[in-house]
Amino acid sequence: MHRRYTRGTLLRELALVVAAGFFCLPFYLVFAIALETTAETVKTPLSFPASPQWGNFSAAWNAAGRSGLGSALVSSVVITVSSVVGLIVLGSLGAYAIARRRSRLSDFVYILFVLGIILPFQLAIIPLYVAMGRLGLVGTYAGLIVLNIGLLMPLTIFLYTGFIRALPRDYEEAARVDGAGILQAYLRVVFPLLLPITGTVAVLTGIIVWNEFFVALLFLLGSRSETLPVALYSLYIESGIPQWNLLFAGIGITLAPILAFYLFAQRHLIRGFATGIKG
Amino acid sequence: MFFSRWAGRLRRRGLDEVPWLFALPAVVALFAFHFVPIVFGGYYAFTDWDGLSHASWVGLQNFRRIAGDQFARSVLWHTLELATCFVLLVNAIGLALALALNRAVKTRNVLRVIFFAPVALSPLAISFVWQWIFVPQGALNRVLDAAGLSSLQRDWLGDPSTALWMVLVVMVWQFTGLAMVLYLAGLQQIPEEIEEAALVDGASDWLRLRKIVLPLLAPAITVSVTLTFIIGMRVFDQILGLTGGGPAVGQTETLGTQIYEQLFQFGRYGYGAAFSVVLTVIVLGLALLQLIFLRMNERRL
Numbered sequence A: 001m002h003r004r005y006t007r008g009t010l011l012r013e014l015a016l017v018v019a020a021g022f023f024c025l026p027f028y029l030v031f032a033i034a035l036e037t038t039a040e041t042v043k044t045p046l047s048f049p050a051s052p053q054w055g056n057f058s059a060a061w062n063a064a065g066r067s068g069l070g071s072a073l074v075s076s077v078v079i080t081v082s083s084v085v086g087l088i089v090l091g092s093l094g095a096y097a098i099a100r101r102r103s104r105l106s107d108f109v110y111i112l113f114v115l116g117i118i119l120p121f122q123l124a125i126i127p128l129y130v131a132m133g134r135l136g137l138v139g140t141y142a143g144l145i146v147l148n149i150g151l152l153m154p155l156t157i158f159l160y161t162g163f164i165r166a167l168p169r170d171y172e173e174a175a176r177v178d179g180a181g182i183l184q185a186y187l188r189v190v191f192p193l194l195l196p197i198t199g200t201v202a203v204l205t206g207i208i209v210w211n212e213f214f215v216a217l218l219f220l221l222g223s224r225s226e227t228l229p230v231a232l233y234s235l236y237i238e239s240g241i242p243q244w245n246l247l248f249a250g251i252g253i254t255l256a257p258i259l260a261f262y263l264f265a266q267r268h269l270i271r272g273f274a275t276g277i278k279g
Numbered sequence B: 001m002f003f004s005r006w007a008g009r010l011r012r013r014g015l016d017e018v019p020w021l022f023a024l025p026a027v028v029a030l031f032a033f034h035f036v037p038i039v040f041g042g043y044y045a046f047t048d049w050d051g052l053s054h055a056s057w058v059g060l061q062n063f064r065r066i067a068g069d070q071f072a073r074s075v076l077w078h079t080l081e082l083a084t085c086f087v088l089l090v091n092a093i094g095l096a097l098a099l100a101l102n103r104a105v106k107t108r109n110v111l112r113v114i115f116f117a118p119v120a121l122s123p124l125a126i127s128f129v130w131q132w133i134f135v136p137q138g139a140l141n142r143v144l145d146a147a148g149l150s151s152l153q154r155d156w157l158g159d160p161s162t163a164l165w166m167v168l169v170v171m172v173w174q175f176t177g178l179a180m181v182l183y184l185a186g187l188q189q190i191p192e193e194i195e196e197a198a199l200v201d202g203a204s205d206w207l208r209l210r211k212i213v214l215p216l217l218a219p220a221i222t223v224s225v226t227l228t229f230i231i232g233m234r235v236f237d238q239i240l241g242l243t244g245g246g247p248a249v250g251q252t253e254t255l256g257t258q259i260y261e262q263l264f265q266f267g268r269y270g271y272g273a274a275f276s277v278v279l280t281v282i283v284l285g286l287a288l289l290q291l292i293f294l295r296m297n298e299r300r301l
Helices: A006-021 A026-032 A038-043 A055-063 A068-100 A105-118 A122-134 A140-167 A168-178 A182-193 A193-212 A214-220 A228-238 A242-279 B003-012 B022-044 B060-069 B070-102 B110-122 B125-134 B141-148 B160-186 B192-200 B205-216 B218-233 B237-242 B255-264 B268-299
Strands: none
Touching: A006 B070, A006 B110, A026 A055, A026 A242, A026 B125, A038 B125, A055 A068, A055 A242, A068 A105, A068 A140, A068 A182, A068 A193, A068 A228, A068 A242, A105 A140, A105 B022, A105 B268, A122 A140, A122 A214, A122 B022, A122 B255, A140 A193, A140 A214, A140 B022, A168 A182, A182 A193, A193 A242, A214 A228, A214 B255, A214 B268, A228 A242, A228 B125, A228 B237, A242 B110, A242 B125, B022 B060, B022 B268, B060 B070, B060 B110, B060 B268, B070 B110, B070 B160, B070 B218, B070 B255, B070 B268, B110 B160, B125 B141, B125 B160, B125 B237, B160 B218, B192 B205, B192 B218, B205 B218, B218 B255, B218 B268, B237 B255, B255 B268
16 A cells, blocks of 8 residues: 555655765766776766777786786685585584484574674684694684684574574485485485575675775785785785876776675575564 | 374474584574674773783773774764764665655666665775765766856865765665664554555654554664664774774774774774773673663663
């Protein structure tokens, strides 16, 4: 009844579309500025450059970070994929035990994980940095992957446990009655049923790891394994006075894969962020 | 008959059959990367450790220095100011957007995807883009010039009276979509019949919002306020990408950037850890207070 499309609705819709247009301006700027000459970046108004300088992209590709954006892109992909796979394997298995054991102990363990989400990690990062330095893991892929898995485990457990608790036991019990071992039942029956939440976990933790800057800056700045945000920061500080067109080309290269991925997986991502509402 | 009894027994035993071993790696990760380092970090806060030599216990000295130092106090103040304004603005605008999008609008799915997009992007990269908007020759001043408002032009990030607020603008732009999505999820759980009943009874829009929608949104408000508060207290990327803590030393420093500087530029591990303890206590304390307060509200309604 109140969902009728009235003139008021039309006005509201127009206002929203205009707001969304303004909201998108920064995205337009990234690609407009990235294609300008250095002189244009300080002179021309906000129009799109007359002769796009596509060379800026290759210049930024080669200039950023210790060994260019290409290497940073590889680092970002390796670190993100490995961290997400590790989180899914260890997180789903752990949450399965926590969700299926209904005891005071499992409730307590679950609360510990929730506490792990809320506690600021800044306090933990100092001893972790020292410990990983002693183990020779600072500046390596392995170090950052292990760290990401450790830091995001509480969130992963939280998401998986909520989902598994709502999952009926019938299927796995049928498999057990048919003689499957517990691990086999988990792999063959339970894990496939977790696919929707696994998608959410993958997209959510993947985006967090991909954009992570604080930890990556501490552990990777100046190393061969710099991720995209760290390489971008190097490009920014090394140029002294920022060369906006190169920096924006670098930003474009950094944002493009994630924007494409976002448009492809937005349903999962938006649901992932909205999951907290049920808790 | 026999089979069902056997299955029942398996079912009862089945409750305890998933071995704790499955959870071992996750629990080890939780302790190794959260609780144990936090305890160690808490210990460092009471020492004069520089990361290399022997750490000696100095009691509350680091905390006394924070309390007595005007610079440190201004850092704490900036952080709280920024986080509070951030929570208020992001939730007010996010809620308004959610209410506007929730009903009848045809482009709602596209608009939702647009408003949420910045949440998925690197805060650092986004901050660089906004830095260019705010620099003296940047987009904002050019637009003001073209609009005949050149008297309003200024060095937005170089002026101590505006720099911190520009950081706030960028944070709000990036995370409003997050609050919006949380409120949209909450709105979808409100049964249409309730709103319709109120409409039939002749309740005005404002009355319906205050008496029906907002109370039923209480859980979403709790989640959104808590989450955005945690994000606001941790701000780091935006400061590095926009002002580097400046314009003059420390004018837009927050706890996050201070911890980074104390540790990795000055090697004051003990002092930096004390800052982290302050951050932890504030975040936990306020998050708990918020949670209790908002939950109480939820109950009362």
